Amino acid sequence: MELELKTAKEISETSKKYNLHSWSVQGDLNPKVMSKAEGIYFWDGEGKRYYDMSSQLVNLNIGYGNQKVIKAIQDQAEKLAFASPGYAIDVRSQLAKRVVELAPDNMGKVFFTLGGADANENAIKIAKMMTGRQKIFSRYRSYHGATYGAANLTGEPRRYTCEPGIPGFIKFFDPYVYRAPIDFEREEDATKYYLDQLREQIIYEGRESVAAIVLETITGSNGIIIPPKGYLQGVREICDAFGILMVCDEVMTGWGRTGEWFGINHYNVKPDIITFAKGVSCGYAPIGGVLVSKDIAKHFDDHFLSCGLTYSAHPLGCAAGIATIEYYKEENLLEQSKEKGKLLGEILENLKSEHPCVGDVRYIGLFSAIELVKDKTTKEPLVEYGKDPEKVMKKILGMLVERGFTTYTHENVIIVAPPLIITEEELKEAMTIMDDVLFEVDKMIGA
Ligand code: PLP
Structure with a gap:
């Protein structure tokens, strides 16, 4: 293929002229x-x-230039570059099996997406379908993606363009102990304070109207905020008490980033839904997903799953995912x-x-x-x-x-x-x- 842009300057200038770049004032850019x-x-x-x-x-x-993952994508492109999501194909079946096997043992099935935002979009839909409830709780100081629903989950300024927001999306404060308004003597005191607030807020919102609590297991781009002792266990207990689904966004924390396959493995907690993307294929080809518990998977045995994407479980993403997981294990x-x-x-x-x-x-x-x-x-x-x-x-x-x-x-x-x-x-x-x-x-x- 003949490329017409020869110099770095030409590439940068053409990019500035024709590409809209994320999260920036375009005129300020010098890509x-x-x-x-x-x-x-x-x-x-x-x-x-x-x-x-x-x-x-x-x-x-x-890292860059992983030859095994590159080869897996090349081989898959030659074999079968695309099959719509309704077809069973070997890489699609294999990746799903591996992802479910590596997840906490209450997980049953996976719905593949292209990245993190659409994983969260579909997680919210699944939670609503599963519970028949409307409201979704998520936290300030969180990022869950830039599409409309995911941006409404997001608690920081990147959500502002999607405001006044979708009715029924409720925000609560996370335990950011370093900047908490109270000087807690022990970590556990912070945990109790924030969990008590959450419980009260749920009651005031109507305990039977809340479908899901969505939270980053460890807050990522908002500053790597690590939950204090007992916090995630406490959220699990609140979810159990009120019949709410616990959704952990592991888009950043999944796939070895924190030293475990999923960040939640540090806490001995089993969420109902886990969303993931990023490290599953490390960007060599786009893929993300929504892991659901066996109970949720069973529910959809005789209920309609109203979710779909043309590129769900794209063969190249699946091939990249399998090779990436192999590489994590080998190395x-x-x-x-x-x-x-x-x-x-x-x-x-x-x-x-x-x-x-x-x-x-x-x-x-x-x-x-x-x-x-x-x-x-x-x-x-x-x-x-x-x-x-x-x-x-x-x-x-x-x-x-x-x-x-x-x-x-x-x-x-x-x-x-x-x-x-x-x-x-x-x-x-x-x-x-x-x-x-x-x-x-x-x-x-x-x-
Ligand atoms: N969730 C978390 C925790 C993220 O960090 C991100 C992206 O940074 C997303 C969701 C959105 O993922 P994507 O950019 O693949 O849509």
Whole structure:
């Protein structure tokens, strides 16, 4: 195939002229060109190399250029590139079997989507069909996708364009202990406080009108907020008490990111529905899904499942998913995530004690965040929520990128979530760049 764009400049300018880029003012953009990628690195149009310290959008868990996954997609494209979702095909059957087998043992079947947002859309529909109820609870400080229903689940500013919102979507506050209005003595006290509030809110909304509570098992892009002890168990108990379905969004936390196949495995809790995407195929081909419990699966044996997508369980996504799961197993990537995660945790704790600008660090597996503050004692955030007129966070990100470290930020938080294949040396080298940049941030706050 003859490509007409020869230089990086041409590629970038053409992209700016014809592509609408996500979440940005188009005129401000100067799209970076990615010319090649391998392992944990990618190179821009000028040949400069970057550590990909966010695994793109926390999806590229196995890194770039995985030949096994590439070959599986190529083989499937040759064999059968498409079959509509009603047909049984080998990769579709095999991936479903593997996903169900790796999930908590109460899971029965899976409905495949193309990504995370449509997984959440379908999870809400399934919860409504299953319970015959209307209301859906989800949390502030959450991201569940950008399509209309998923954006209505989302609790942070990315939902604002979908407001005034869909009736019956109710928000509640998550246990963000670092910024809780009360200084809890013990983690369990925070758990009790937030669960009591949730229980009361459900009662006031009408206990028999709530179909589902949807929550990220561990809050991802809103700052890697790890639930306090007993919280998820408590949500499970509330769901059981009121006949509500517990839906865990594992789009980011699934597939080894936290050191387990699913984040929920850390908590000994079995949700009714799990949504996933990202790491199941690591973006080599799009696929996501909705895992449902055996009870829900059984319900649809004699009830109509009103869900469908032309590209549900796309053969190329299924082939990529199978090969990716094989790779996780062959390379023991869950163990790697745990081990490298330990090292990352130590590095982050050091950064916290060394830098006045680091208020908090949170980490589990290779899923972590650095929360920046103006003052460690008052915890005043480096930028006010929803406001950054001086574009401070953009400047900090710019300093990291300039030094060859790419990731993304959200409000006053920097996400660090490298591919699970990162070596200890690479992790140490990359975090030295972070250390350098944090010294600059210390200067910004006058420390
Ligand atoms: N849910 C969570 C927790 C996510 O982090 C994301 C994306 O970042 C989504 C859902 C939406 O997934 P997608 O972008 O594949 O639609």
